[in-house]
Amino acid sequence: MAQVFRWLFRLTTAALVLAVLAVVAVYYLASRSLPEYNKTLQVAGITSDVEIIRDNSNVPHIFAASDRDVFFGLGYVHAQDRLWQMMLMRRTAQGRLSEMFGARTLETDKLLRRLDLYPLAVQSVQYQDARTLDALESYAAGVNARLEEINRDSLGRGAPEFFLFDAPIAPWQPADSIAIVKLMALQLSGYLGDEVLRARTSLLLPDANRLADILPDVPGPAIAALPDYASLVPGVPRFTDAPPLQHAALMPVPPRGLAGASNAWAAAPSRAAANGALLANDPHLGFTAPTIWYLARLELSSGGVIGGGIPGIPALMVGRSEQMGWGLTSSYLDDQDVFIEELSTENPEEYRTPDGFKPFVTRKSIIQIKDTAPVTMTLRWTDNGPVLPGTQFDLGTITPPGHVAALAWTALTPRDTSMSAAIGLMFARTVDDALETTKTYIAPSQNLTLAGPDKIALKLIGAMPRRDANHQSQGRLPSLGWMAQNRWQGMLPASANPEFIAPAGGIVGNTNNKIVDRPFPLHVSFEWGDSQRIQRWRRMMQGRQVHTRDSFIEVQLDTVSTAARTLLPLIGRDLWFTGQAAAEGTPERQRQKALDLLANWNGEMNEHLPEPLIYAAWLKFLQDRLIRDDLGPLAGEFTHVEPLFIERVFRDIDGASAWCDIIRSAAVESCTDVARLALDDAVVWLGETYGTALESLRWGEAHQATHDHPVLGEVPLLRYFVNIRQPTSGGDQTLLRGRTRGTGPDPFQNVHGAGYRGVYDFADPDSSVFISSTGQSGHFLSRHYDDLGLLWRRGEYIPMSLDRDLARAASVGITRLVRD
Template sequence: MLTIFRWLLRLTIALILLLLLGAVLTWYFSIRSLPDYDATYRMDGLSAPVEIVRSTENVPHIFGQSDKDMFFALGVAHAQDRLFQMTLLRRAAQGRLSEIQGPGAFASDDLARRLGLYRNARASLDVQDDDTRAALDAYAAGVNQWIAEVNENALGRGAPEFFLFPHQISYWQPTDSLAILKLIAASATNAVADEVLRARLSLVSPQYGPDLLDAAATSSEKPVYASLFPGARFATPAKTSPSSNGTVLSTFLKPGQGLGANGFAASPERTAAGGALLANDIITPLTAPSLFYLARLQLSSGGVIGATIPGIPAVLSGRNPHLAWGIAPTPVDDADIAIEEIQPGNPDRYRGRNGWTDFATQNEVIRILDGQPQAIILRETENGPVIPGLDPGLRDVTPMGHVPVLRWTGLSADDSTMSALIGLMRAPDTDSARNALRDVVAPAISVSLADSDGIRQIQAGRIPRRAANHPTAGRMPAPGWLEAANWQPPGDTDGDLIDKTGGILIATEEQQPDSLRQGRLTRLIQDREVHSRDSFIATQLDIISPAARALLPLVGANLWFNGDPAAPGTIERQRQDALSLLAEWDGSMSEHLPEPLIYAAWMKRLQDRLIRDDLGPIADDIRSLHPSFIDAVFRNRNGAARWCDIVQSAPQEDCTTIARQALDLAILDLSEDFGPQVTSWRWGDLHQAVHTHPGLGSLAGLGWIVNLTQSISGGDFTMAQSGLLGGQKHPYGARTGAGFRGVYDLADPDSSVFITSTGQSGHPLSRHYDDLAGLWRRGEYIGMSLDPDLARAAALGITELRPRDD
């Protein structure tokens, strides 16, 4: 027995030693990939020495003698800090994530191949101007020189994540940058999702279903979707899943998901310091690291500083010595679904506008980690590529014997958007910026501009032109064979919205002219005669919910005062306490208050009770609040109060009854999680921002290391926007937010400020992985100066790049 005990003890000690050795080796190889910011590197491709001065927050300030060397050094800086993120973005655009992530990424790869993101990017390389081609070449050379440095000096494969994904890192190509821009363009629009949902609602409830999205429209503006395909049969509408199309994935840029932004500006006569002001925040999925990377380049045209995206050699939002700019997706419908009929008995042909026509086909193979390669056939019609996986609801709205096809402005082989973005960086004034922006194709963007002469807003990008007799006006899928459903020849937008609102310009991604967030922004800006940098910051960080202010007086109109106080501990008393809090609430979605939590839970339950009996399982797919619908119901606009009656019950319910029942259900839900004391509840207990690591965040045991979780204020409709009702499991979690915020003050340009949601480094062991996250949560910023002396004064390191033969 003693011998067995001794051997067990020895084995235990040996196992502990092996685990310790493994931990030490893992730590050693991981920290090998932390870049040395005080090193000197000799590299091919440089014409002269370059310095990368890292500020206290690890923002690289790049100084050299030529623009080519500037873009080369930006490639080095991006690769030093974000090589794994760049690699995932590139693989997502190429449709090659399955090679490192396995079968779970297959659907995403399939979609990327069918959209032709990389093919169109490769074709678009030839239409870039000479300066952009040179910038793309130099940037790729810089990335590749860092990859070579990693390989030659065993620098931990460049990022610790690569030890878990042991494929060789391919060298960077100029096309890769264009492909990532295509991926962002595809992710910027949610036009298809809206079309598909509208059609699903029409199929389930032809007369009233579309009210959910178009509550203010008349019945004549809501075509019955099934009537577009007489005699066709549809599959039974079913509940979809967020992961049913396989795109809940590593990069968190999903085609069709929609991105957001706010941009606003004040002309010099509306500012306290006499110089134009401009603010911009870009709303994206929250990841660790952030999608954005702050950088400054000293170009021949002057210094430029702002937000870049690793993989793209352009400042998307920022300033140079004379001009500041911010971007927002233009609220236009830039994509349509065309439904093509397959020829009976011949699946290789479809019904074109001139008769039965052969699909254009192409065979490709998707390689899968730990799985068999999968061959796919890409099919395309005269209207675009066949894309059954673009939206999980497409199955419901595609008649049997038909296939869905995508029309999208980004399906272009002559996309010169990169040239426009790089030209914008060099623009000395708004006129030059306007000329540069003529090259934007996709995504369509509203660009707010400010210079010494004032402010300007340019709408840039290709906008579809639809015929007056289009069967759905682009609001639902339409038969692809109808000439009326075809797009007219595209026209470039060249819309100047110059100072149309008394020295103020405003841009958001919202499409409705009466949208709540845009209305809130307009009031905040117009209510002050004179603005300052601090007032613009306060506007960006505003957490008042216009939706709460609009809905609560309507929904609770007959509930606020209802008899004597109920007995403590009863649901009636909880309801009274909740209503008492809400009656005095100003709509502030503060993480420290109970009112936002009560309001959000109430509206979630209320909307569900209004729509579930009519829409059935589709109700589970309505993951966002639709205030205009609830407003129309409680105002009985166009008879919308009919939604308050539960059709499947014998009594006829009114809206007051439904509102009370929904509040009681919400209180029961919250009581189960937080106890019966209403005043002790806090919004931040459920409203938490989860910055998820691309690739590792969902892996057991690693997620808690690489993901960042913070309770935050705000909501869907606040200026400080954070996504809400995102799913059934975590309906109040913030999955989107301002990945970048910037405020530019041209009266004192070096007092301009910016922030990203995490940190500059993508290395989980770096102190710059999350050092900006706390500032971002608290609504703080860091400086945006082009003064080289300031950058050097607080530098945490200076990296020298020298020509190899120097």
């Protein structure tokens, strides 16, 4: 027996030793790719030495004698810190993910091949201006210098992920950067899905008022009634049930409600306490680890610029110079239309046009797939755009037999000069310069907020489709592609884009709210991203005669929900302080406790409070009860509470209280009945999920910011090292916006928000501040992987200074690139 124990001890010891050695080996290989920031490196491709000073937050400050060499340095530092992220985005745009990840990304690759984003980017290179071509080429050379260094010095393939997903890394090309801009446009666009959902809902709701309830227009002057979708496209069945679509791995198209958003506002010197313009900006995107944003400072020939950019793109998309600041928000321009194309009965390779039938433009495309045979697909284009299959975006549910769907989208142009506009913006010295250079911007459409020495401005930038005034659906529903009045007629001139320059009130701002009320076809959009945050913003802006940097920060971090303050008195008006005394632990007592808590709540979505969680759960179950019996399985598509819908129902606007009656029951339910039942649903769910002590609930426990690694984030054990989770305040309708997931077992996780925040004060530019939501490094073993995340979560910032000596003080390293 003793001998058995000795052998068991030896085997256990050997196993432990081998495990330790394996961990050490893995750590050694992974740590080889950790960047060394304090060094001198000889490189080819520069005309003068480049100095890269990394301040104590690891923000690189790049100095060189020429702009070309500065962009070279930017390419180098992006590849140092975010090589995996860059290569993943490039492969996504190219439709080549399956070469690394196998069949699970095949649907993603198929979509990107059909959209042709990368070939269009290649064609667009020649249309950039000379300065931008120089920047693209120099930036690519900087990226490739890092790749050469990795190969020469065996630096762990550049990132740990490349050991797990082995694939060759091709040199960076100028077209790669343009392709990433187009990929960002795809991530920010949601109109295709909105059109399909509106069509499907229209088929289920014969009453136009009920369609206006569940998919409401932002209040304002009336909009002409739309035709029923079935009358536009004969042959579509009224009931359009579809199996729930599985979101393909690494799919860049966001689920409904999670496309682009953002906040930005500016104050002229006359409205600033220190007589210098102010600007605040926090662009919103889906959270990832690392964040999509990368902070940097470039010393260009026109002066220093500092702000946030996207790895792979040689531009600071948001930021400031000494003279001017610029911020971006999603404009919600309707830049996509779905067209239903009729196939020829004699030749299905032809489709109907205003001039008769015409053959598709087709070509073959081969997708290589890891560990399995390649797939050959046929790409088809019509005059209106690429043909998409019925299996994507639920298009099959709204496409009649003998037809296919095609997509028109402003980003699908081979002459995309958006990159030139982005580069030119960094060189602009005045607001007028910035407005002039962004006339060439195409997609993704944005609202550009500017603060300069002489004025402030807000202008929609991006190509606006020219639609016929007689368009059948005004672009809100899929329309017949062979009818001339439905087809786009080119683009409107940039002068048609809405702009607000030097307003008399001295303040401009945008929270994705409705910015204009022009009649179709100059309307910009029927869909807007916000109807609630703008109300709180307006009140806070008008509450002060003059503003400061700190007051702008206060607004940026505000967590009060106007929606909660509006809706709770409506849905609870017949429930407050009513009912009989109930014993402890009974559903009636729990309901009374919930109502008591909410009755004394001011609508602040604070992470430490229980009321935000009770409110959010109540509204979620309430909307589901209101729509489930009317929409059936389609109700699952409405994942987020629409405050305007709830308000219409409980104010009975145009008979909207009809939603409260449950069709399948004999009784006639009132809205009070449904509100009470929904609150009981919420209390039961909260008890099962978080515990029955309502006073002990915490919003932050449910509203965790999910900065997850897009590839390794679901790998057992490893996910604890690569994912960054933080309890957060805010919510779907607060200025500190934290958009919730809306579905699944954790519907209130914070999955979409401000990955970047910046506040710029031109009375004292070096007092400006900014922050990103994770850290500068994409390497999970680096201390800079998540070091900014705690500051971001607490609402803190880091200095945004162009002072070279300040950057040098306590720097984490200085890299010198010298000519080879």
